[in-house]
Amino acid sequence: MRKVYHKIIHIAGNVITVEADGVAYNELAEVTNARGVSLAQVIRLSDGKVSLQVFAGSRGISTGDQVRFLGHPMQVSGSEALLGRVFTGRGTPRDHRPEVLSDLIEIGGPSVNPAKRVIPRNMIRTNIPMIDVFNTLVESQKLPIFSIAGEPYNELLARIALQAEVDVIILGGMGIKHDDYLTIRNTLDEHGALSRTVMFVHTAADPTVECLMVPDMSLAVAESYALSGKRVLVLLTDMTNFADALKEIAITMEQIPATRGYPGDLYSQLASRYEKAVDFDGAGSITILAVTTMPGDDVTHPVPDNTGYITEGQFYLRGGRIEPFGSLSRLKQQVNGKTRADHRAIMDAMIRLFSDYRSTLEKQSMGFQMSAWDKKLLKYGRKFEDSMMDLSVNISLEDALDLGWKILAECFDRNEVGIKTDLVEKFWPEKE
Amino acid sequence: MAEVKSTTTEKVVGVNGNLMTVEFSDRVMQNEVAFAKVGDARLKCEVIRVRGNRADLQVFESTNGLKVGDEVEFTGELLSVELGPGLLTQVYDGLQNPLNLLAEHSGFFLKRGVYLRALNREARWQFTPLAQAGDKVVAGDRIGSVPEGIVKHFIMVPFAWKGEWTLESVAPAGEWTIDDVMAVAVNEQGEKRNITMTQFWPVKIPITDYAEKLLPEKTLITQQRSIDTFFPVAVGGTFCTPGPFGAGKTVLQHAISRYAEADVVIIAACGERAGEVVEILREFPELEDPRTGQPLMNRSIIICNTSSMPVAAREASVYTAVTLAEYYRQMGLNTLLLADSTSRWAQALREMSGRLEEIPGEEAFPAYLESLIAAFYERAGLVRLRTGETGSVTIGGAVSPAGGNFEEPVTQATLKVVGAFLGLSRERSDARRYPAIHPLDSWSKYKSVVNGKELDFARSILRRGSEVNQMMKVIGEEGTSLNDFIVYLKSEFLDYVYLQQNTFDAVDGASSADRQRYMFDKIYGVLSRDFTLPDKETARRYFLELRQMFMDWNYIAMDSAEFKTQEAAIDEKIAQRSAENA
Known part of the structure; x- marks a missing residue:
């Protein structure tokens, strides 16, 4: 039986601080209050004081509430039982079916040894001429779709997901509207693709902290599938919401902001997710397509700007069309010499x-x-x-x-x- | 004399991201290396600040699972790299962990807390002694040499040794491993030490074991026309290539790493995409270095700390790289260090500074950013060694300015200290004009491979051509005079046939200094000539044809018969419209 701590000494934003000992960095905890139980994650240790970000938010938490540490970091199942299922950002089922607790793996694992990567070599066909002909998508590529609110980027994602020749599709939704989630799900369902899809969906109404978990959950599952030889396509929408969630926590933690309020490690944070795209030497692959909405249609905004430096090209979706200028697939040279002579x-x-x-x-x-x-x-x-x-x-x-x-x-x-x-x-x- | 600091064990009192705070009772040293024990893993870290009885350490690994009260072992040593034969062809992470060995050891992922030896202890090297028992030596003196591929690798008295030493014995010629004793030395106090083939050196301290630093004068041939002719780099000089994303920084750096006429090339992939490193890793062993006939990998060392690898090790990676470059310089070699990208390194500094809660400077970069950047580039240079030979370290840094705006702190701090600025522009890369080095904004303080007067003339054509082009956008082609229009055509001609270069083509991708001079001469002949062209349409067509002929010429090897045929055709074409023949 793990010890329960009662002494919450600080509550601000979604972060609480409790006096406790023997707590590990990044460990999970359960916070029990009058409203129920919420997960929380350790984000700072300082002497006897432990700061946690509370997934459900700190609203309603009292200084006398219970905090119980679980002794492990955030985990997700990497089993095949996930296929066809929909989960929240913290990994609980959203589809009223039972939880999946087999084959638990830790999220946010170490990066792949560059020596174990191979040069990408397979084209992913999407049947969209602006992609296939002009900026070919390549297996293991990481590519954002730069767009603005109101553009049909989720429709585009759903279409690529349906037509791409991959084994598994993983959708990570961050701060998306519930309607959008339903639309994507229905589209996949209509075309019979739901059975090879896993979804982690954080809607705009869900607590912010859960948004932070979505890319790591999605990519941890993707990695587990890829290691068993599957070709996985990960769709993330919308990474700007993820960056905004990072900003929110950083400001709450009184970190010094770098540009426009975003934390100085925005680049590293985004990179550690995007770099999960990989073609393993002797196993499967992960391809990442991520929507990044550009606030004010400004590509020099920190989120699209940092993203552009990390990813292997970008698609600009403007006026309902993929722009031929600015759009770029850095890996197209690897494959478009082998398709057809012309x-x-x-x-x-x-x-x-x-x-x-x-x-x-x-x-x-x-x-x-x-x-x-x-x-x-x-x-x-x-x-x-x-x-x-x-x-x-x-x-x-x-x-x-x-x-x-x-x-x-x-x-x-x-x-x-x-x-x-x-x-x-x-x-x-x-x-x- | 202060005694050497010994190892001690202390306790963790705080963790914040990759920053760890430790309370100590004994002594700690700034930049001392320590290991934090978490479970059965030992995480490497470095002291970066000491306040009262607490030290802040940056951890070179993920800090997940670390607890208050966990043990931390202090080693009493600064963050160092191992120097010795076998460095060439290696792929290291920022802390000199050999990545290929790590892959064999722990598979697909970089398991934390695994540190392997940088050099192969089993390999045998053919040692030739250069000193003998009884010789008096000081740090940096050569004891012998071993052949390391194309390089004559000198075994030297460790740079850190103080005072004069007398060699008691020197190993005879023969095959030895790196840990075998090559010599035994004793100093005046009677202290006896062994010299093996390897030694350690702290990465953040420059190796200054040379007679004097010289002025870099010779051009470093990169075989890129736009660089060697217009914005040259000197052997022992520094340059930077800032540019927005997608402008071709990495492609340009790869081209330089392939074709530059340096003895040893060190590539520091610092906080960039892993995919790009993979291309080097897989291609360099296959590509042949035309100067030696050996695979390019044989003259290269790759330091690879990509963007998803721990950020503190990213900060260390550029220092690791420059230390290796300095080491080979000590052997009288010309080394070239290419760092892609120094902005990621600066961001690593910013992340740590933020965690330390230091008062931020511009865009939250620490106030000491400028002095650190300056100190890094100052490690470049051409030096005269104590043996009389010269050796050099040339440093080229890619810069990735936020939003492509060169006004930001990292670009500005870099511009203050480099000798050449190769600014890449979005405008040129959008127009597919590669390399996208902007011909009007870039500058260099070094000597070009071509003659200064002709070069100035070519520059003036580019400048005036750009002015005419601007004007034409307002008043249209109709309103532009024929003479102005021809200047514009000449500037476009120069751009297409000389500044632009196809890196992916075997011939056009690498243009030797001789070829550059030859071509430039011919092109100068076109630029400085008056042509009889009655109207704009004829002029446009004429220059388009000329351009096509020169571009074809660029793809023909200089020693082929075709080269002469094409040249004759070009000469004829030039004579056709030349005003002198009218």
Whole structure:
């Protein structure tokens, strides 16, 4: 029987301080008060004083409440029984089914030895041309979707989850609306993907501290599956809420803020999660796609800025479309040379022409005269936007490449597209 | 004389993230290494502040499970690295743990509290003595040498030894392991010590065992045109490459690490992506170093403390790297240290400073940030050793400024102390103009591989071209004079055929100093020439064709017959529109 402590000497924000001894850093505790029992985690030890962040928040906690330490850090089950289930940020079932307590593993484990990683080499097909053709997603990549409130980023995540050829999908929801959670769940259910999905969902109404647990819970489970040889896709939405939760705790703990109130270790905190993306030498893999909403559409805001330095590229979702400029998959070179001979050529040529189209649009809006070339570009740009960029387009990479040639042929002559002659001869569609 | 501090055992009284507070009864030393015992693991830590009878230590591992009252062993020693043959080709973490061995030892994950020896104690090295019994030696003197791949690795009297020593015996030529005694030395007080092939040196203290520091004058050839010609780096100099994310810092650093004409290259992957290190780890053993015909790995040491590895070890990693560079410098070699990224190192300092509750400076970085950055870059330099040879440490640091804004403290503090600034711009990388080194904002204080006068002219073309381009955005092409338009075309031409370089191409990726001079000469011929071009459309087409021909030329090896053919075609093309022939 573990000892129970009663002497809570400090309550502020979601953090309480209790006098206790023999407590380990990062250990879990149960706080019992009139409202019920809440989990709490040790975040600072100072002589006999132990500070804990209380998952359910400190509201209603009295100085005489009971604190019982559990003797272990936060754990989650890594068993297959999790598949098809939905949990809260602290790992309790959200779907009214029994708890899973087998194969418990500690969350936030050590990082992978770089010597045991392999260079990523497999493409993940999503059937979204803006991803497959222009910024290919690669197994074990970590990639954020930079967006703003109101954009259909959760729909995009759900679509990628459905179409990606992976064994297991793990969804970590942080501070999302309950409606959004239901939408994602229903979408997965409709397409029969729920049985290979595990969800950890923290909704906006849940206590902030639980939000902090979501990425670690999701990734610990992912790691356990990947080690048994599975290819796992982890979807996190929205990492900005996670960063805001970090900020809240840091400020409560009277840490000195670095930029815009965020703690100085924001980079390390984000990196320790994103770096869980891995292709194991001799086992499975973890791929991470994470939504990061940019406050005020500002990419220099600390959260997207730090994220960009950590991840292997980024997708910008703007106006319901994946922007060709700024979006980048740093790993695409690893795979797009092996897909089809014309893949890189189409990718480069179409983007270059689209960039010319954008400058023509600018010229047009400033009232400069439109040349014959400009008119071709305008025609091309509109076709590109409608049949490539639109998120509803759902075609395979090969079809998308063929479509690319078709658009080019409809708008330009063979020698105007800047593609090497031998490729043009092989792929240029015949006039009907 | 103060006696050497011995080991002591004390108790933990507080834990806050990776900061641990210990109450001590005996003595502690600033920067002393200690081990905290948690369960059966021993976590390495370092004293970073002492107040009254309490010491604050940064823990190089996760502090999970640590309790108040846990034991902490103080070692009486500063954080050190082991120096000796076998360092080359190794991959270490920030504390000099060999990662490949760790993988064999503990599998996929970096298990905490596991510290393995940095050097292989079983490998045998062919020792050739250079000193003999009876010789008087001081710290840093050479006892003998062993061949370490392409390097002649000198076995030296430990740098930390004070005063003069007399060699009692020296091992004969033969194969020995690193722990075998290579010599026995005795000092005037009669103290006797063994010299083996290895020694320890505290990472935060520079090795200063040389006659004098010299002015770096020779250009360090990196085979990157935009660097060697426009913004050169000197052997023993310092440079920084700041840039926003996605501007190509890491690709540029990789290119330099491959092609730079240095004897030993040390790559410190400090707080960056693990994936990037994996590329080096897997590719360097395969890639051939054209200068020696051996795998690139044979001249490299990789210090890898990626972003998810413990932050305190990240702080140590750049010091570990620079100490290894200084060690090889002592053998009369030119070493190059590439640190990617120094901003992550500065952030590690900021995290610790925050936990120590120090009064923050700008953007919460500690007030001593500038002096630490300056002290780090000052460890670079060209030196004359006591043997008369020269050796050098060149340091290049990538900087990752928040929001891509160069006004931030780390970039500014770095700019004050480096000799060359290679600023990468988002604007150029968005336009796919790689390397994205901004030709107008960057600067260098070192000597270029080409002639100064011609270089100034080329720079003026770039500047004027950019001005014309700005103007054209306002008044349109119609309102620009033909002469101005041609200047603009020339600047674009220079950009495309010289500044831009395809690192992924075997030929274009590496441009030797000779080739750079040859090409630059030809290009200067175009830039300084007057052309007869009747209108803008003809001018544009002409320069586009010229550009295409030069770009093709860049992909042709210089010693091939094709090279001459292409050159002849180019000469003809230039003559076609040359005003002198009109």
